[in-house]
Amino acid sequence: MLAVDVKNIKKTFISKKDTVEAVKDVSFQVKQGEIFGLLGPNGAGKSTTILMLTTLLSITEGNASILGIDVATKDKEVREKIGVALQDTGIDNLLTGRELFFTTCRLWGYSKKDSEVRTNELLDLVGLIEAADRRVKTYSGGMKRRLDLGLSLVHSPEILFLDEPTTGLDPGSRRVLWDEIKRLRDSGVTVILTTQYLEEADELADRIAIIDEGLVVAEGTSDELKASIGGDVITFAFDSDDDLENAKNILSNTVQEKNELRLTVEDGASRIPGYLKDLTGQGVEVSSVSANKPTLDDVFLEVTGYRLEGSEESPTPDEKSER
């Protein structure tokens, strides 16, 4: 049975002022025991998708099921199966880590005694034993994320939803969390996580769906996605705009990125001399050229037309559509 089966779901927010199609058409399947990554930029619709799958938002159109249970009609049953750590961590700052775990255990129905046992297990699991009796207010960002992860595990869910679990963490803390998530996967938990980091999707996720502007634009393992580009990526850089424009006409099927042109071909390295000859032959000056195996970043560029990395500078959806 599939852990998660999403078929053409859609979410439209209607308010007096406007209508927002936050999720336009999202489909994917997650197998049991895998880490599935939803990769996309800000505003792509990742959180909205997670909220729908975790029964916190209604689904405007389409179907979703978790372990074969329909999300829209059987939300109580779904909640038993899933653990959820949302993007805006709902953590009570005035309580201690231990109190939060204990309260959450009790709410899930554990007896007082069992709750104490489970609290200690989980504090240990997420490495918060030492900080257990401090108020959460004093926790660092990484500790809060780990606490959040721990809280979503109280009832030993089979399926875990993590919305941007590592956003805002330093590389070290991020790695700690990755290891924890992998350990969970290895113990049989299915994990669906969202991220805006290519590296995270690449390292952590067994399979990835790239989501942009409410649509899934590519799906597969990291290797499949890279292979889908077909071959290697040759990058030509130019010092002048004229050279770049001329080169664009000479080489077909290039993708421009600032002062660079990219070309995806089989067996790239061996074809560089030929291309260079074509270009210099027509008086185009190339400042640098390189051939690389495609990265997820290249895949992202290929399927969306822009880059994810350095997303602060990346265009807003409006600017994008003007291109």
Added chain:
Amino acid sequence: MQSNRSFIVQLQILTKRMVFRVIRRPLAELPNLIISAFFLFVYDGALGGVFGGAASGTPFDFAKGNFVNFILPVSIVSASLSGAASGIYLVEDIESGVFKRYQSMPISRWAIILAPMNVGAFRVLVQSSLILGIGKFIGADPAVGNIGFLIVLSLAFIWGMGFAGYSVAAGVKSGSSQGAQAATFLFFPAIFLAPTFVPREALKGWLETAAAYNPTTYVIESMRSVMVDGWELDVLFRGYLSAGIFAAITLTFAVISARKATEKA
């Protein structure tokens, strides 16, 4: 291992958690308590000398020789406004995302909403009891005997729950703790457009009219009746009725808005 997820257990756990939150912010309890005690001391100090010792039989003798008895209900009504904290507690949880977390768990939504109401009620009882204690200490002496204190407390409780309902409705509707805070502004008209310092007969003009429409008036008069005059069942009944209707209306609004808030968008 899962054993008990009954509504009562969940309500109990969530209430306990709220109580933790209140206890960990003790200073937040002070302003309302101090204002209420301040009323008691200042008005007794300022007016007690004039009205507390008025010659018996004159129109100024409405306090029957004990101005603390007369002014204590004002302080108690002020203390009962602490129930408005319910809405603030609830909205804090909505803003922090704790509310969403609870919604993603199999928890009764009514337990989620009732917990802050419980704590608001608890707060009303504690604050009102403290003020009653201070009142007794400085000489309050109900005309109907000590049961008068209980009657005053019960009225304060119903009245406080009215404010709790109001703050929950306002907070959930506005979705911000400012919205819930704004509820406490009702405090001014509620307390001062009423026979606060003198009996209603002594008010005149627009204030007399406003006071007649202000349910606080009947609650204060009702408390005063047991403190100053003795058993006046019609006055007492009017007080319970006003407080009861007010609470019924605001709690209904609270339930309706809370139900909306917990529905899926």
